[in-house]
Amino acid sequence: MNNTALPPHLLEKLSKKGFNHLLNRQELHSSLHLFTDYDGTLAPFKADPSQAYPLPGAGRLLLELDALPNILVTVITGREPEDVRKFLASKEIPVAGLHGLTYLASGSDKREFLGGNDRSLPSKVKGRIRQMEKEYSGVNLENKGGLLALHWTPESRFSPDRAREELEEMLDDAGWEMLQGRQVLEVRPAGWHKGKAVDYLRRRLAANNSGQEMIATQPEIPAVYLGDDTTDEDVFQSFTRPGFTVYIKNEDELETAADYYLKDPLEVRNFLEQILQEVQKKTG
16 A cells, blocks of 8 residues: 555556556455445545535436445445435435444444444534534534534634644543544544444455355455545555555645545546446446
8 A cells, every 4th residue: 555645646557557457356345345435535525514416427426336136335434324315315225424433334224333333422512513513603412312522614714623623632531533634523432443344344345245154354345445534544544455445636645555546526526427337338
């Protein structure tokens, strides 16, 4: 994996090498697990999460890819999974929400709990987070079914670093941790993140395909992961081949561990279109 500020540009590599070469396969495997973040990846980033609509055609592309017999698509997001479903206007795409803590299978309304702890967030921390929302203009509190997140606008005088330090002291060893992303500061159960969720879902797909029990070792099923934020770095750092990871460039200029990068959600849509065309050509 790359540790420079920007790894190679994916579309340039794709035009020269082809998709199967990037997967380290001569031919597309019987299964491919395609993971994608939502905000900043399928949808242009917005300070107000309620305004983060997907790019036109992005939802359709996911559905077409997921309908192919050898591809499974999963959206993995910090949002509640039902929230992403509303934006995509579909229940067919599996969604892992709250950074992979909960999971909605295709067509199902029943949440599956994937990981993390079952401790309640301390009431004093809840109270202080709610107080912070009132102290600063341009700060909005999002309740994610027990998980709390503070969003702020660029114009706000809110200091996320100072708030994070204060809340971390209050949490101490309560089994929760602070996570800072693109204009968002949130508290999540310690010890679970998107990287662990992706690993679990990949192993489960391999077990389903083989008809065997899940095992701890990484399966030989290629996967692709696309994401834009610090929460996605957990995946980039723990991801194992076959497959590759893609960082969607944002204003923070992260020093990423991803294998490739794309400039913006428009290039993500372009990439998804190319995957669809290549797979349809081989299976048609």
